[in-house]
Amino acid sequence: MNDNAASFYIPAEIKQEAEEATLRLLPAKSKRVYEKEMVEFDNWQKKRGLGEGAITEEVLLAYFFNVEKYFWCLFNVDEIFYAEINAESIDISKYGKLTSYLKVGSRKYKTKKAKILERNQIEEFLKKADMEYLQVKVALILGVAGACRCNELTFLDISDVQDKGSYLSFTVMEEAFSVNAVEMCRKYISLRPKAAGRRFFLRYVDGKCTTQHVGINTISKTFSKVASFLGLPDPESFTGHGMRRSSATLLANAGGDITTVKRHGGWKSTTVAENYIEESLSSKMAIAEKNPGAT
Structure with missing residues (x-):
């Protein structure tokens, strides 16, 4: 055997299977975005009279120069755009000009970040919310405690939330908030019917849980329901993604360094993790208290 993979003939079906395996690494929503972008890139090539496989650094530079969009999702060698190009045996990591151009372009792109909720x-x-909001409370607690995505909460298994006495294995500590969050979760779990399946979140009506699973649309509205209850302006703008951002922000405000935040949210990139952290009012006030000259 030779370590040089280029010396081996790789059948087309093997390449296709490898591409399919790469696609499965992406969340469904991201996959649709990147696939759409690849279609647009192919269409652009055809309009400019470029044949299939005509991918060079100059071609990619010209494409990005013309479209000037999606820098945030394209400048990542792990994503589908680069994955599909690399399937053509093109090592785009060596395209220095392209890399520099995308870095500069990504700084211009400002994503609209999901709103967060402060600890208070x-x-x-x-x-203040009564038992009518028990399912919302538990989704909020677990979502913030675990920096969860909405789909992760939706398909959360009952075995993932085990009672360990003073904490839940998710992990939710009794002292996590000024109220006993663990006890709230226990109450919700105790209401589960015996015939319920493996899903943790079940529909909660009139103080009882049914056997019906809670869908992702309901979970994604958790933050907006909280914002609406608190009387915050434009509650619909508080999306489910806000739980994940709030979790990272609360951890950072509590003194967690960037390594801890990355591990907590499962982020590999420091830049991505930093984008999840909001400079909250409480953190600004804490800084102001330490610096009498601050405004």
């Missing part, structure tokens, strides 16, 4: 706002909701 989360605690106010957990204290």
Whole structure:
């Protein structure tokens, strides 16, 4: 055997299977975005009279120069755009000009970040909302505690939330908030019917859980329901992604360094993790208290 893979003939079906395996690494939503971008790139090539496989650094530079969009999703060698190009045996990591151009372009692109909730706002909701909001409370607690995506909460298995006495294995600590978050989760779990399946979140009506699973649309509205209860302006703008951003922000405000934040949210990139952290009012006030000259 030779370590040089280029010396081996790789059948087309093997290449296709490898591409399919790469696509499965992406969340469904991201996959649709990147596939759409690849179609647009192919169409652009045809309009410019370029045949299939005519991918060079100059071609890619010209494409990005013309479209000037999606820098945020394209400048990542792990994503589908680069994956499909690399399937053509083109090592684009060596395209220095392209890399520099995308870096500069990505700085111009400002994504609209999901709104977050401050710790005092989360605690106010957990204290004041009555039993009608129990399912919302538990989704909020687990979502913030685990920096969860909405699909992760939707398909959360009952075995993932085990009662360990003073904490839940998710992990939710009794002292996580000024209210006993663990006890709230226990109450919700105790209401599960015996015939319920493996899904943790079940439909909650009139103080009881049914056997019907809670869908992702309901989970994604958790933050907006909290914001609406608190009387915050434009509650619909508080999306489910805000739980993940709030989790990272709360951890950073509590003194967690970037390595801890990355591990908590499962982010490999420091830049991506930093984008999840919001400079909250409480952190600004804490800085102001330490610096009498600050405004």
